[in-house]
Amino acid sequence: MQNNVIRIALTKGRLEKKATELFGKMGFDTSLLSDRGRQLIARIPGRNTEVVVAKPPDVLTFVEHGVCDIGIVGKDTIIECGGEYFEVLDLGFGKCRFSLAVKKGEEFYGGYGVKTVATKYPNVTRNFFGSKGMDVDIVKIEGSVELAPLLDLADGIVDLVETGSTLRENGLEEIEEIAQISARLIVNTVSMKLKKQNLDEIISRIEENL
Ligand code: PRP
Numbered sequence: 001m002q003n004n005v006i007r008i009a010l011t012k013g014r015l016e017k018k019a020t021e022l023f024g025k026m027g028f029d030t031s032l033l034s035d036r037g038r039q040l041i042a043r044i045p046g047r048n049t050e051v052v053v054a055k056p057p058d059v060l061t062f063v064e065h066g067v068c069d070i071g072i073v074g075k076d077t078i079i080e081c082g083g084e085y086f087e088v089l090d091l092g093f094g095k096c097r098f099s100l101a102v103k104k105g106e107e108f109y110g111g112y113g114v115k116t117v118a119t120k121y122p123n124v125t126r127n128f129f130g131s132k133g134m135d136v137d138i139v140k141i142e143g144s145v146e147l148a149p150l151l152d153l154a155d156g157i158v159d160l161v162e163t164g165s166t167l168r169e170n171g172l173e174e175i176e177e178i179a180q181i182s183a184r185l186i187v188n189t190v191s192m193k194l195k196k197q198n199l200d201e202i203i204s205r206i207e208e209n210l
Contacts, residue, residue, distance in 0.1 A: 001067065006198055007050045009059040009068035011077075015183050016053065018093040019072045023051075025209040049202075057081050060186070069191035069199065075181045076160060080121045085186045088203060092210055094183035096162040098124055100176040103149050108156050108175055118148030119158040128158065128178050146170045 001007055010019050023030050023044070033042040033051050042051045052068055056077040063071040063085045071085070074094055078087065098121070102108045108115065116137045119125045129136045139154055141147070146166055148154035160181065161167060161174055185206060192199060 001069075003194065004198070005048050005050060006070065006195065006202060007052060007068045009052045009054055009062040009071040009073075011056050011059050011071075011073050011183075012053050015072060015074060015094045018183070019091075022091070022093075022206065022209055026205045060085070063186050063188050066188045066190055069188050069195060070202065071186040072183055073186060075179070075184050076121065076124075078184060078186070079179065080123050082123075085188055086192055087184050087186050089185035089207065089210075091183040091185055091206070094181070096160045096181045098128075098158060098178035098181060099161045099174040100128070100156055100158055100178060101146075101149075101161070101167050101172045101174045102156045104171050104173045106155075115155040116153070117156050117158055118145050118154035120145055121158060124178065125158040146172060 010016060020030050020033055023033070028047060028049070029045045032045065036042045036053075040053055042053070044051065052062060054062060056073055059068075059071040059073040060077060060081050060083045062068040064083045072091065076098065100108065114135055114137055116139060117125055117129070118139045118141045120141060122138050122140050125136070125138050139148065145157045145159045148157055149172060150170060157172070158178065164174065167173060185203070187199060
């Protein structure tokens with residue numbers, strides 16, 4: 001990557017639309033990003049800036065390895081995956097929460113047996129129950145975690161809740177909030193020094209337009 005080019009890793013999916021709107025407000029021409037079809041890297045015309053659209057953990061990987069200077073990614077992924085980069089801004093969109101949920105009316109904390117918890121976020125789940133000194137069996141699920149209690153695979157789930165409708169429509173309920181989540185701006189630690197002027201400018205433009 002040339003030293004005068006800024007490459008941004010953007011999380012595919014829910015955060016993508018909000019971030020593209022933000023780039024638009026900053027005066028970026030986002031046409032190549034919005035209409036990129038199957039193309040994975042979009043140029044921002046006239047700005048020496050490129051946007052790479054990627055899955056959440058890959059955004060962290062690209063920024064950590066310095067192949068992207070900046071990343072836009074959910075705090076959920078940051079908490080789950082960790083890594084070495086600067087977290088510089090809370091972007092305020094993509095708000096949701098990590099919660100513990102169970103089948104409606106069921107008791108989670110009662111009884112003696114070790115509980116089984118299904119999740120896409122095993123580290124978050126381990127740390128949450130670890131901080132309570134509670135031993136749980138964790139089952140990693142890749143798709144709809146809500147299925148696990150419905151199929152009697154788990155006593156509860158740790159998952160993201162935004163509106164609560166997925167839980168409601170599947171007869172589940174939140175019993176405890178674990179953490180508040182929103183989109184964050186992260187920066188590669190070396191880029192922060194080598195491209196300081198360009199990055200400071202972009203970061204303050206982002207801040208002004210939130
Ligand atoms: C997330 C999460 C829940 C749902 C919660 O999944 O895993 O299933 O959103 O949203 P709600 O409270 O507004 O119903 P997402 O739709 O992002 O898809 P995913 O399963 O691919 O992560």
